[in-house]
Amino acid sequence: MTALLATGGRVLTPASRDATALAHENGLLVWAGSDAPGPALFPDAERVDLEGDWVAPAFVECLSDDPGLEVWSSRGVVTAPLPGTHGLDTVGELVRAGERVVLGAGTDPARVADELTRLADELGGPAVARCTPVLIGLTTPVDDGSLAALAAVGAVLLVRPLVDDLAGVDLVRIAASGVTLAASTRAGSAHTESSPTGDTVRPWDTLRALTSVPGGRGLSPRAAFTALTRGARRAAGARDGAAGTLAPGAAATYARWRTGELVVVAADDAVQRWSTDPRSGVPPMPDLSGPDPVLRGLVVDGRAAVPPQ
Template identity: 30%
Template sequence: MTLLLRNGTIHSVGDPFATAVLIDRGTIAWIGQESTADTLAAETVVDLDGLLLTPAFADAWAPAGEGAVPPGVVAAQVAAPATLAAPGLEVTEIAAVHVREAGALGAALERASAGPVAGGPPRLHLPGSLTLTDGDVEAIVRAHAVVVTAAADGGFALPLARLVAEGVLVAFGSGGRDWHDPWSTITAAVSTGPAPLTARAAFNAHSRQVWRLGPPAAIPRGTIAVGSPASVAGWAVEALAVQTPDERVASWSTDPRAGTPLLPALGPGEVRPVHAFTLAGGEVVAWDESILPRPA
């Protein structure tokens, strides 16, 4: 089956000005603009009517039990025997060390290095409310550890931007017993804490970076790119932007001419994106017909 999604905003690093995507048998086959989309033949064509199309979310620290999976999530990693199951959800069991207070970080790094994932980077689960010293950050960097964290209700205390700048792979998950809405976590990462992230870095932490926690893969995941699985989500948004905490130190240019992929404007007072549909490997997981008519 071929599916053409067109007349939207496509969040793609490879083609940041794209408005259309062609999906062939569950894989992204083409990304581009309307002039070329006009020439393509597809069994099903969907007019996105201006929706934002993003890579679907992945959760790096998911609850192991039952519960409603947030809209747009197609993959979950759990650190316990999984009873988790939902349509279209890919579940992976992982080994990780939980750190509940900064004073336990050194011992946690030792346990993680000697544990079931020995030979790979230590994986730390840190609560978003944890405060790290300069020495803590340096220890994480020296150990080449990866950090998985979830935002607390009050936002982040972790120096997220510093960790990322030091080369630490930071990924987001729900943490605890309940699912967290990814957009809430991303918004908190952009607008709270001693070192907030850019919106793009925060979004990547809930998508592409989660996939990077696993073994190296020949096919990129968590991105809209030709050859990648067609796991995507559509969102109705009021405003799109290239958002950074401080434009003077932005990791990506905020000039529209630079072609940085757009994301919803996030932060206090901004309207949260509204979920329209989710595809996992090209298959419909969820579709809200009040926002966009579902194809026959």
Template identity: 25%
Template sequence: MTATAPDASDDAAGDEVLYTGVVVYSTQDPEASSLLVSGDRIAWIGPTETAEALHPRARRIDATGCLLTPGFVDCLPTSDGSPVDEDWRRDALARGVTDAVPGLPGTREGMRVLAPLAETQPLKDLSTQGVPLAFGSLGAEEAAAPWSWVRSAAHEGEVDQRISDRAAFLASSRAGLRLLDIPHPGALNLGVEATFVVWEPWDLTVHSSDIRTNAWSVDPRSRTPMLPDLTEGAPRALRTLVHGEIVHDTPGAIAR
């Protein structure tokens, strides 16, 4: 993966960075293959060909095949509800977890907060009843990787209580931001804060908890964002950005 630097005399390029060749988890444009970061915001998403024409002076990062998603939020980062320390935050950023909401399992702000790997809950029933879900690790080492929360809720346990990958992902990301009183669409749309994760290339899919809907869910016309196929593991976080700043970077994986 390479970066193409702008002309040294081009001051207009400033802090604009263009990620190309990617898959963007966006409800605004699920087919976008480029994303522009300007300052602390997502300033543009769309086709790579258009990006190169509209933003020729931005510093280009070729991250072909990588998936870009909002960061995860751990709503149960510790087993006793205590705050997290800087060591935890550093390690969390390397896993694609960009924030934490310490507390205990149960109901907070009208949300059912739980650890999917540690608790058996009727997730489908709760969702059907309109109960918002928020996930976390409960401080368990085996639950530290955030994609494991999604896999547990969408692919494991009682079949009739599984929820979709998308619902599980939102419970692992947007739900935590709502607990922090941070409005967020749960996707990388235009104007959203540039806090996101660049995941290594991985097989992608759209999976529903109801097999009857899978046929239309994977159709591009459904405009449903793609997520990793978690049946064979989960991707690594190659780079994590918070407010447009790189806070974790896997050495040599992506050129700056």
């Protein structure tokens, strides 16, 4: 596959806070940085002008049983489906077989932590971690001991901000515990004629919900975005640490968004405030208090899924 060099944008990548360009080849991102060196590094690449667009990893949806993938793509969302859910009584059997452990809504996180800890003591922590245990639909507080136990075995908590009431959930404490936090973009549980697929996929509303949990215990926009990209990839089974990012070596799966000025959020006496100060060191994000950014293109594994608009 011919290399592609895209310049003239604003690129969210761990390679550089001020990246304006990226290049990918054979489905993988190979470089991200400033515009100037790009043509010399990739003289034979196909060239794309990003026209000032914000380029970021595509949103990832794990709870994707809907068939309307074209509609999902039109929202900047790609799918990485989880296997079906199981009951807590099957966890031991699944771990011994090396299969994925996915527990549905309503499962007590404290009981999950106890069972996974018991299995880690019996079989070893790596044996449990290889199954990437996922707990879907957290709606109740989780104590520090359970969080530590879940973090120790590589568990993922997958929240559904547009389905469940997160009023009693301290996302800040969960994120700080070491547990991987993932999130679903879905606002509904299934596709029906009265509720088209596209109406259930609302990534920007999901970001707003994650950042506005009552009591000031919501995530920063950057952490919320990570839950919808890298966290969701982790929930789906990725273990390389780069999936869901635009790090060199990761899959070239990204969206182009037309948006206004990018901003960062800084803490000020426990109150979040919008700022454009570059000295914060926090990668800037679209302003969630404004209208949704407009999707201008989607690339999946190096190929255009939604052509540039």
